[in-house]
Amino acid sequence: MLELIIAGLTMGSIYALLALAINIIYSTTGIINFAHGELVMLGGMFGIVLVVNSGLPIIAGMFIACGMVAMIAITLYYSTIRPFGDNLTSSLGWLMATLGAGIIFRNVAMLIWGTQPRPFPPLGSEELINVLGVRILPHEIWTLVITFLIAIFFTVVLDKTMLGSAIKATASNRNATRLMGISVERMVLACFTMSGAVAAVAGFLISPIVFAGPEMTATIGLKGFGAAIIGGLGSSRGAFAGGIMLGVLEALSMTMVTPGYKDAIAFLIMILAITIKPEGIFGVAYEKKV
Amino acid sequence: MLEINNIRVSYGKVEVIKDVSFHIEKGEVVVIIGANGAGKTTIMRTITGLMKPSIGSIVFKGQDISKISAERIVAAGITMCPEGRQVFPQHTVSQNLKLGAYLIRHNRKLVQERMEKMYELFPILKERQQQLAGTLSGGEQQMLAIARAMMVDPELLLLDEPSAGLAPIYVKNTFDMIKKLSERGTTILLVEQMAKMALGVADRAYVLETGRIVISGSAQEIMHDPRVEESYLGQKKS
Numbered sequence: 001m002l003e004l005i006i007a008g009l010t011m012g013s014i015y016a017l018l019a020l021a022i023n024i025i026y027s028t029t030g031i032i033n034f035a036h037g038e039l040v041m042l043g044g045m046f047g048i049v050l051v052v053n054s055g056l057p058i059i060a061g062m063f064i065a066c067g068m069v070a071m072i073a074i075t076l077y078y079s080t081i082r083p084f085g086d087n088l089t090s091s092l093g094w095l096m097a098t099l100g101a102g103i104i105f106r107n108v109a110m111l112i113w114g115t116q117p118r119p120f121p122p123l124g125s126e127e128l129i130n131v132l133g134v135r136i137l138p139h140e141i142w143t144l145v146i147t148f149l150i151a152i153f154f155t156v157v158l159d160k161t162m163l164g165s166a167i168k169a170t171a172s173n174r175n176a177t178r179l180m181g182i183s184v185e186r187m188v189l190a191c192f193t194m195s196g197a198v199a200a201v202a203g204f205l206i207s208p209i210v211f212a213g214p215e216m217t218a219t220i221g222l223k224g225f226g227a228a229i230i231g232g233l234g235s236s237r238g239a240f241a242g243g244i245m246l247g248v249l250e251a252l253s254m255t256m257v258t259p260g261y262k263d264a265i266a267f268l269i270m271i272l273a274i275t276i277k278p279e280g281i282f283g284v285a286y287e288k289k290v
Numbered sequence: 291m292l293e294i295n296n297i298r299v300s301y302g303k304v305e306v307i308k309d310v311s312f313h314i315e316k317g318e319v320v321v322i323i324g325a326n327g328a329g330k331t332t333i334m335r336t337i338t339g340l341m342k343p344s345i346g347s348i349v350f351k352g353q354d355i356s357k358i359s360a361e362r363i364v365a366a367g368i369t370m371c372p373e374g375r376q377v378f379p380q381h382t383v384s385q386n387l388k389l390g391a392y393l394i395r396h397n398r399k400l401v402q403e404r405m406e407k408m409y410e411l412f413p414i415l416k417e418r419q420q421q422l423a424g425t426l427s428g429g430e431q432q433m434l435a436i437a438r439a440m441m442v443d444p445e446l447l448l449l450d451e452p453s454a455g456l457a458p459i460y461v462k463n464t465f466d467m468i469k470k471l472s473e474r475g476t477t478i479l480l481v482e483q484m485a486k487m488a489l490g491v492a493d494r495a496y497v498l499e500t501g502r503i504v505i506s507g508s509a510q511e512i513m514h515d516p517r518v519e520e521s522y523l524g525q526k527k528s
Contacts, residue, residue: 168381169389172378172381175360176378179338179364180438181393
């Protein structure tokens with residue numbers, strides 16, 4: 001039972017990492033990056049190249065992959081979102097464009113690396129350690145800790161810094177933000193950079209669990225999106241809580257039904273959560289004053 | 291200080307500003323009056339760079355700013371208090387002011403000084419500094435929007451319909467504040483439907499009708515122009 005909860009927390013952390021990154025882009029541009037799962041996958045594949053094939057230490061590889069995926073995220077912005085102009089809520093072009101970009105990423109990854117999933121080294125040792133009678137992998141602890149730190153980092157940046165204040169202003173009113181002398185474009189780029197870097201971290205954390213391959217994030221990407229909605233789009237705290245909740249519930253449900261239903265259960269949880277509390281756990285509904 | 295030469299501005303295929311020229315000298319309060327849909331707000335958005343003229347030039351202190359971005363125009367010394375106030379509702383009052391001071395954010399002492407100055411000018415904002423801007427009344431939001439635009443101590447302040455949607459008591463308050471700011475040496479371009487009040491604080495005025503300037507002159511002249519009296523001041527010709 002406890003092992004299950006640990007496994008749930010680990011998967012939940014991964015969902016939370018995805019949700020955090022999806023959120024930060026949502027909060028400045030008001031759109032969902034549907035290619036985010038594929039950015040995570042690319043993070044994992046770069047990990048294969050840098051760590052497994054070239055023998056770099058994991059941490060060094062992770063930092064390089066963060067930079068690379070951040071650059072891909074920026075390119076993604078310029079190629080699939082920027083062309084649709086400033087008023088993104090009035091068009092759906094970005095939706096098809098980011099979905100399409102995701103498919104392209106996946107197919108290019110298949111061409112380069114093949115479809116075969118590959119093993120990936122975990123963080124820390126591969127020996128199980130005994131914590132309070134439960135046998136867990138150090139990697140699982142690392143996953144939880146890193147996710148928690150990133151969630152705190154996002155919360156601090158958004159709530160306590162001038163950059164965060166400007167990012168939130170961009171989310172709330174682009175033109176008024178520009179009238180403050182703030183470059184909205186730069187705020188959006190900052191968010192895509194952060195989102196890309198976090199995607200790479202997520203790629204490194206998830207690859208040892210599910211094996212690294214072009215298809216590894218096919219459903220995980222969607223669940224990350226679901227976690228963001230469960231927590232309330234735009235809230236870092238919500239993204240974290242939503243991800244963890246989804247992971248744990250999904251793991252616990254395995255005690256009652258066969259693992260084959262795992263994804264179905266996860267999506268059922270998402271649908272239920274969205275039906276019961278559409279604005280999310282931490283979502284704030286406020287009225288605009290005219 | 292600011293010279294607008296023959297600008298034309300369109301929304302898509304509809305031309306809203308048709309060949310408009312005017313100028314503002316240092317220290318003046320200039321008002322543009324006109325009915326709804328005359329293009330007043332469009333002129334303001336064009337000066338601040340949120341919209342671009344299809345033709346014509348906007349020269350500020352000898353530099354053509356008609357093609358540079360909105361954020362660089364703020365750095366050049368023009369700020370605007372936009373139509374409908376547009377404060378950031380989920381930021382506190384003091385956070386709103388800090389955002390207004392974004393360009394000088396590295397000089398914390400200066401930001402602090404300016405905030406104190408604004409709290410002096412608008413005491414109500416000091417009381418409400420930790421409150422979310424979205425919870426303020428319309429009049430208080432107007433004060434906040436003006437204070438926010440004043441944080442970088444602009445050379446030219448644009449005010450887009452500051453009286454719109456305010457209770458009468460706040461309208462008077464707002465115009466008193468405009469007078470005060472002008473006495474402190476800020477050059478102001480004001481766009482208003484409340485013609486009488488606006489002319490009361492202005493040095494010069496332009497009347498805008500369907501995208502064209504039809505009358506111009508000193509505030510006094512405009513106030514007594516029979517065409518203006520009839521259409522904008524609601525007085526019947528005797």
